[in-house]
Amino acid sequence: MFKYINLLFVIILVSCSAKERVTIDPLPPNPAVLSDIDSTPEDDWIRLQWDVLTDNDLRTIQIYRFSPDFLPDPILIDTISWMNTSYVDRLTDASISDLPRIDTDWYYFVRVINLHQQYSDSDTLNYKLTHKPILESPANDMVFTDSSEIIFKWHRQGETTRLRLLLFSDSTGELIWHYDEFIFIGDIEYEKRYDGESLPEGIYTWRVDSRGAADISGNYSSGSKSKERKLIIAKNISS
Numbered sequence: 001m002f003k004y005i006n007l008l009f010v011i012i013l014v015s016c017s018a019k020e021r022v023t024i025d026p027l028p029p030n031p032a033v034l035s036d037i038d039s040t041p042e043d044d045w046i047r048l049q050w051d052v053l054t055d056n057d058l059r060t061i062q063i064y065r066f067s068p069d070f071l072p073d074p075i076l077i078d079t080i081s082w083m084n085t086s087y088v089d090r091l092t093d094a095s096i097s098d099l100p101r102i103d104t105d106w107y108y109f110v111r112v113i114n115l116h117q118q119y120s121d122s123d124t125l126n127y128k129l130t131h132k133p134i135l136e137s138p139a140n141d142m143v144f145t146d147s148s149e150i151i152f153k154w155h156r157q158g159e160t161t162r163l164r165l166l167l168f169s170d171s172t173g174e175l176i177w178h179y180d181e182f183i184f185i186g187d188i189e190y191e192k193r194y195d196g197e198s199l200p201e202g203i204y205t206w207r208v209d210s211r212g213a214a215d216i217s218g219n220y221s222s223g224s225k226s227k228e229r230k231l232i233i234a235k236n237i238s239s
Contacts, residue, residue: 029055031120032110037127040088041207041225044101046127048108049086055114058082062111065089070099074109082112102129103158128222131157133208140229147199147233152206154226155189160210165192170203170230199233206231 036049048063061082064074075095080087089108091101106129110122136153144150152165163181168174177196205228212222 028118028120029053029058029112029114032061032112032122034108034110034122034125037108037125037221039127039129039224041228043090044129044132044224045091046089046106046108046129047086048089048110048125050110050122052085053082053112055112057114057116059113059115059117062113063087063089064109064111066107067096067099067104068107069105071096074107102131104128126221128212130160130210130212130222130224132224133157133163133210133226135206135208135226135229138229138231141232143232143234145233145235147194147196150194150231151191152194153189153191154208156183156187156210159212160223161213162211163190164209164211166207166209167194167196168205170205176204201233201235204231204233205229 030053032050032053034048034050036047038047039045040047053061059082061080061084062076063078063080065077066072066074077089077093077095078087087110089106091106105126107124107126109124111119112122113119133154133156136155138144138150138152154163154165156163161183163183165179165181166175167177169176176199177194179192179195181190181192207228208226210224210226211220213220
């Protein structure tokens with residue numbers, strides 16, 4: 001009798017185990033949809049962004065990079081949480097320590113892996129960093145009593161097709177004003193007086209973005225962002 005019960009118990013366990021194997025999702029996860037690739041103002045880094053992942057059985061994300069000119073075989077550069085929607089490549093790993101970060105075409109794709117070790121790869125995006133524009137004035141944290149007094153000065157480095165001067169609210173990050181400067185041969189130094197609406201008191205952030213040529217879809221695959229500076233509007237400064 002006991003032998004019969006033990007045999008029945010083993011049969012039930014095997015049956016349950018088989019059912020568990022059958023319920024495993026045989027499909028790989030949906031691939032990540034890459035939405036943007038760009039430079040960063042902090043340094044010569046590249047930021048990759050993708051849409052929120054929708055699968056409910058994900059385990060991790062892997063980031064791969066390659067360069068047709070120097071490293072044609074993709075290499076795994078990082079493994080991150082599946083909840084992330086962006087990644088900043090600082091281009092400092094040992095595999096590229098002897099390669100130039102600037103003027104090199106870097107290609108990326110994202111691999112999404114689920115709990116069952118199945119995976120899907122995103123499409124590939126590429127970006128080439130160019131030399132950052134150099135800000136000259138206003139100096140960081142310079143104070144103005146009126147926004148009409150602000151004169152921006154900067155100069156470019158290397159080749160580019162367009163420079164964009166941007167002014168943001170420091171508290172909200174909202175873009176307040178911008179100015180586009182298209183490049184003519186020989187131009188290196190640039191100057192622009194602020195001509196937007198009068199700015200209320202507060203702290204503002206400004207920088208200059210450099211862009212290469214756009215593709216047929218209007219996307220830019222090369223460029224850089226200058227370091228950022230702050231300026232202050234304080235209208236009630238006592239003399």
